[in-house]
Amino acid sequence: MSDEILVDIDQHIExxxxxxxxxxxxxxxxxDDVGYVPEISYSRIAKALNLSVAEVxxxxxxxxxxxxxxxxxxxxxxxxAESCQAxxxxxxxxYVKKTLGVxxxxxxxxxxxxxxxxxCLGNCACSPAASIDDQVCGRVDVERVNEIIAEARxx
Amino acid sequence: MAITIYVPRDSSALSLGANRVAANIQAExxxxxxxxxxxxxxxxxxxxxxxxxxxxxxxxxxxxGPVMPKDVASLFDADFINGGAHxxxxxxxxxxAWLKKQERLTFARVGITDPVSVEDYVAHDGFxxxxxxxxxxxxxxxxxxTDSGLRGRGGAAFPTGIKWNTVLxxxxxxxxxxxxxxxxxxxxxxxxxxxxxxxxVLVEGMTIAGLAVGATQGYIYLRSEYPDALVTxxxxxxxxxxxxxxxxxxxxxxxxxxxEVRRAAGAYVCGEETSLLESLEGKRGVVRFKPPLxxxxxxxxxxxxxxxxxxxxxxxxxxxxxxxFYQDFGMGRSRGTLPxxxxxxxxxxxxxxxxxxxxxxxxxxxxGGGSASGKPIRAVQVGGPLGAYLPESQFDTPLDYEKFxxxxxxxxxxxxxxxxxxxxxxxxxxxxxEFCAIESCGKCTPCRIGSTRxxxxxxxxxxxxxxxxxxxxxxxxxxxxLNGSLCALGGMTPYPVLSAINHFPEDFGxxxxxxx
Numbered sequence: 001m002s003d004e005i006l007v008d009i010d011q012h013i014e015x016x017x018x019x020x021x022x023x024x025x026x027x028x029x030x031x032d033d034v035g036y037v038p039e040i041s042y043s044r045i046a047k048a049l050n051l052s053v054a055e056v057x058x059x060x061x062x063x064x065x066x067x068x069x070x071x072x073x074x075x076x077x078x079x080x081a082e083s084c085q086a087x088x089x090x091x092x093x094x095y096v097k098k099t100l101g102v103x104x105x106x107x108x109x110x111x112x113x114x115x116x117x118x119x120c121l122g123n124c125a126c127s128p129a130a131s132i133d134d135q136v137c138g139r140v141d142v143e144r145v146n147e148i149i150a151e152a153r154x155x
Numbered sequence: 156m157a158i159t160i161y162v163p164r165d166s167s168a169l170s171l172g173a174n175r176v177a178a179n180i181q182a183e184x185x186x187x188x189x190x191x192x193x194x195x196x197x198x199x200x201x202x203x204x205x206x207x208x209x210x211x212x213x214x215x216x217x218x219x220g221p222v223m224p225k226d227v228a229s230l231f232d233a234d235f236i237n238g239g240a241h242x243x244x245x246x247x248x249x250x251x252a253w254l255k256k257q258e259r260l261t262f263a264r265v266g267i268t269d270p271v272s273v274e275d276y277v278a279h280d281g282f283x284x285x286x287x288x289x290x291x292x293x294x295x296x297x298x299x300x301t302d303s304g305l306r307g308r309g310g311a312a313f314p315t316g317i318k319w320n321t322v323l324x325x326x327x328x329x330x331x332x333x334x335x336x337x338x339x340x341x342x343x344x345x346x347x348x349x350x351x352x353x354x355x356v357l358v359e360g361m362t363i364a365g366l367a368v369g370a371t372q373g374y375i376y377l378r379s380e381y382p383d384a385l386v387t388x389x390x391x392x393x394x395x396x397x398x399x400x401x402x403x404x405x406x407x408x409x410x411x412x413x414x415e416v417r418r419a420a421g422a423y424v425c426g427e428e429t430s431l432l433e434s435l436e437g438k439r440g441v442v443r444f445k446p447p448l449x450x451x452x453x454x455x456x457x458x459x460x461x462x463x464x465x466x467x468x469x470x471x472x473x474x475x476x477x478x479x480f481y482q483d484f485g486m487g488r489s490r491g492t493l494p495x496x497x498x499x500x501x502x503x504x505x506x507x508x509x510x511x512x513x514x515x516x517x518x519x520x521x522x523g524g525g526s527a528s529g530k531p532i533r534a535v536q537v538g539g540p541l542g543a544y545l546p547e548s549q550f551d552t553p554l555d556y557e558k559f560x561x562x563x564x565x566x567x568x569x570x571x572x573x574x575x576x577x578x579x580x581x582x583x584x585x586x587x588x589e590f591c592a593i594e595s596c597g598k599c600t601p602c603r604i605g606s607t608r609x610x611x612x613x614x615x616x617x618x619x620x621x622x623x624x625x626x627x628x629x630x631x632x633x634x635x636x637l638n639g640s641l642c643a644l645g646g647m648t649p650y651p652v653l654s655a656i657n658h659f660p661e662d663f664g665x666x667x668x669x670x671x
Contacts, residue, residue, distance in 0.1 A: 020455065021417070023437030028379075028418050049437070062439040062596075063420030065379045081341030082536055083572045085586070086499035087527065119423060119540075119590065121380050122344040123167050124498035124572070125202035125505055134382040138170035 008033055009041045013048045022049055023059055027066055036067040071114040072107040074152040076100075077131045080117045083124035092128050093117075095142055099149065112153045157190040158236045159211040163266070165198035165351050166383040167344065172224050173206040179227035180208070189236060197352015199266035200506030201253055209248055212238040218245040253522065258484060259508045260492050261469045262345075265352035271390040273398040276355040282400060284474030288363045289408045293323050296367035300470060302478030304490025309335055309426070309463030310538065310567040310643075312489075312556045315470075318460060321450035322368040325458035330370035332361050333435065333454060333461045336377040336384075337419050337426040340539025342498035342570030346464035348506055350377070350384040353468070354391035355400075358414060360467035362405065363474055364460055365412040373414040374454070376431050379421050388416050423540075423594035427642045428461040430596055441596045442642045463568070465494055486512035489555045499536075499572035500526045509554075516550040519573060530575035534583075534659065538567025540590050541647035543654035544580065565650065580659035584629075585613035587651040591644060602645025605636045609652070622664055626656070 009030055016026040026045065030037050042056045049056075060066045078093045100108050100115055107114040123129035126138030132148050140148075162168075162177040177193060184191045199218075201207060207220035208230070217238040219230060226243060233241035245251065259265075268275040276282065288296050301316025322330060334357065338346040349357060361373045377385055392414055395401045403411045422440045425431045429443035432454050453459025469491065473481045481491045489511035495518060497504045502524035507513075519525070519532060526532050534544045543564035545552070552558055559566050574583075588609030595602045609632055615625045633649035640646035661667050 021435050021437040024417065024420065024434060028420070055438075058439050059437065062441075063422050065419075065421035081590075082540060082583070082586070083342045083498040083570075085583075086572055086574045086578070118380060118421075119594070120339055120341045120343075122338060122347040122378075123170050124342045124344055124496065124570070126167050126170055126205075127499060127504075129170065131380075136166050136170040136383075138167060 005034055005038065006040070006044075009038070009044060013045060017048050023051070023056070027060060031066060036070050039068060072111050074112060074133055075114045075116055076148065076152065077116045077118040077121070079119070079121050079123070079127070079129045081120040081124075083120075084128040087127035089128040092130075092140060092142070092145065096145055096149075099146075110153070113149065157192040159192045159194060160236070161194050161196045161209040161211075161216070162206065163198045163352075164195035164270070164383070164387070165205075165348060166381070167202055168198050168205040168207070169383065171205050171221070175224040176206045176208065176222050176227060179224050183227050183231045187231060189231075191236070194269045196268065197265040197270050198348060198506075199248065199254065200262070200348065201251070201503070202505045203503045204245065207245075208235075210236055210238060214238065214247060216248045218248045218251065219243045220245055253503070253505070256522070257508050258492050258510050260472050260481065260484070261349070261356075261465060261494055262353075262506065262508045263472065264356065265348055265506075268353065270352050270354055270387055271394055273355065273394050273400065276353075280475065281355055281471075282359055282406075284471035285359050285363055285400070286406070287474045288366050289406060289410070293367050293369055296363060296474065297323055299478045300367070300473055303473040303481040304478075304485070304488075305466065305469055305473060305481065306489070306556070307463055308465035308469070308493070308568065310340075310565065312566070315462060315466050318450055318462070319364065319367055321448065322370070322458045322460050325451050327458050329372070329455075329457050330368055331454045331457055331459040332364045332368070332370045332373040333432070333459055334361055334373065334375040334464055334467055335426060335428060335431055335461055336375050336381075336464050337431060338378060338381075338464070338568070339423040339426045340541075340568050340570050342536065342572035343496050343539060343568045344498075345494040345496050345506060345569060347381055347384055349464055349468045350381070351387045354384075354388045355395060356468045356471055357388075357464060358391060358395045358401065360470035361414060362401065362412045363470050364462070364467060366410060368458070368460055370458075370460065371411050371413060373412065374435060375414070375416045376419055376425070376435055377416050378419045385416060385418065392416065422596075423590075424596045424642070424644055427644065430642070431461065432459065439596070441598050444641070465568075484510035486510075486553065487555050487557055489557070493554060493566070493569050495554070495569045495571060497523050497571055497573075500528055500532070500575045501573045502527045511555050512553045514551050514553050515545065515571070518554075518571060519550065523573070526573060526575045528575045528577075530577065532573050533576040534574045534578055534580060534655075536572045536574075536583075536651065537570070538565040539570050540587065541565070541643060541650055542567050542570075543650045544583065544658060545654070546658040549658075563650070563654065565647070580655040580662035581613065581617050584652045584655040584663075585610060585617065587648050587655075588613060591648040594644060596644075599639070599641040599645060601636045601639040602641070602648075605632055605640075605645060606648065608632060609636075609648070616663060619664055626663065626665070629656070
């Protein structure tokens with residue numbers, strides 16, 4: 001853990017300490033900046049917000065969105081919810097897992113892509129849906145997902 | 156004079172390449188020396204035609220779609236800026252049958268205006284409801300909402316006016332308005348379309364709610380899966396502050412209302428109002444016992460209105476045109492309109508706002524055009540992952556809270572997901588348990604343990620292991636979850652499970668008509 005990251009984290013804590021219900025916005029700020037919520041930050045957050053380390057740990061791990069380890073360079077999410085299932089997302093997720101050689105919550109060997117499931121992106125009118133980082137993709141077929149993967153790998 | 160062109164910024168349109176379409180239009184216009192005014196509007200909700208580009212002409216707005224980035228050059232060649240003929244030409248937007256058949260009240264402006272422009276909002280009847288509300292007392296505002304018959308559009312269908320009245324009459328030094336924008340149900344996207352397509356109507360609705368009950372602070376709890384909506388909402392809120400529609404002195408009335416967006420973090424259960432409040436307070440999204448109701452002890456222990464996006468976004472038109480106007484739409488005890496979202500295996504997916512009473516069949520076939528795959532529609536799930544699966548024999552049921560409850564189904568948030576005849580309903584029942592297991596907050600045992608046991612039992616049924624015994628077991632387990640869970644997540648997971656078994660027994664190794 002570099003000191004630089006700790007300085008960043010302390011700045012986020014400083015900026016949020018007086019916000020009502022500060023913990024969620026603070027965790028978002030840290031993850032947006034660092035890419036995940038490092039465990040080393042828990043005690044600093046706990047002290048600033050007058051919480052126990054267990055409470056901070058409990059919140060970080062309750063929510064699917066927060067990560068405790070650095071992800072790959074890009075995050076690919078495949079929607080697993082009903083609307084996308086009705087349009088063949090199961091075959092798509094099998095293809096993606098095979099192509100990337102990883103299961104959900106894992107990162108490819110080259111560090112380029114972390115694969116995550118997601119339960120609805122609100123793009124149900126254009127199922128099956130996926131997203132790469134913050135960009136939603138609609139009517140995703142094998143050809144489209146290959147493009148997304150190639151782009152993420154910088155090919 | 157510059158030509159006005161509309162390209163949606165709605166995230167579904169973006170998912171199909173709207174940003175590249177917009178960039179190509181600007182580049183092509185620059186190249187040919189045509190002066191254009193590009194407006195990034197919301198989506199009109201005809202998603203099979205996205206990216207749908209519109210051009211303002213002397214006859215009205217002319218639509219083209221679905222436009223791919225590569226089509227832009229040929230559109231310019233066809234003089235589309237003057238409404239010229241082209242294979243993608245769809246005619247006047249206002250004349251499109253799909254839109255003409257609708258009753259758009261809550262969605263009146265979506266796709267029409269520039270979502271973040273206060274000026275455009277006001278030019279299209281925006282803030283009229285707020286202006287009326289500023290001349291009324293809190294009790295009078297609440298009465299108007301009660302008279303409209305508006306019921307919570309998040310799914311629970313609780314009368315909005317009655318909830319507000321409880322908060323109005325709860326004495327406190329601080330009250331809150333919380334907008335539940337954690338739209339997690341699969342097959343739903345109407346909240347997102349409002350937030351990306353007409354966010355100021357939500358700002359107005361929440362401000363009116365604040366005036367009604369005496370709350371000065373509002374929070375929009377927005378799901379983290381909606382990053383585009385976050386941007387649009389924040390822009391709209393900043394513009395509303397700038398124009399004096401939010402802040403210490405709303406429209407010079409001396410009344411105050413502040414509004415802030417808070418991001419959720421991917422927990423489905425936080426769509427349940429008490430776990431949402433826990434989350435806003437910075438805690439794990441664990442469901443609270445009720446009572447006390449959030450209306451009495453809500454956010455930070457203070458009286459709090461928690462309403463869905465659509466409920467709050469409907470308030471401005473109620474205050475503008477009166478409760479009676481809104482109440483005149485609908486059937487039975489379901490008054491007004493419902494923004495219905497067509498999703499899944501449907502040819503023409505999109506947003507249909509209709510008065511209650513429209514049937515599923517009309518929605519699936521007249522609006523939806525049947526399945527996308529061309530195969531028969533076999534099952535339809537209405538109301539998200541906790542909604543029942545309906546077979547073809549129930550497609551004539553009118554959309555009405557009570558009619559749906561008569562057939563042991565729910566309308567929920569108005570999402571309709573269609574499946575063709577390749578669907579395996581035993582797998583869908585298994586998935587319902589699996590989803591519940593992933594998303595359970597863990598507080599009550601029926602949900603926490605029951606969901607996992609449900610997956611195991613479904614696996615045995617699918618493997619035809621001790622078949623009759625396990626069908627009995629899954630029914631017994633469903634009964635426990637239905638009656639013993641603390642909130643709707645565990646309490647309604649049996650809806651998809653049991654409706655699948657009852658309506659599609661053949662997928663569970665039972666004979667047709669045999670209900671074990």
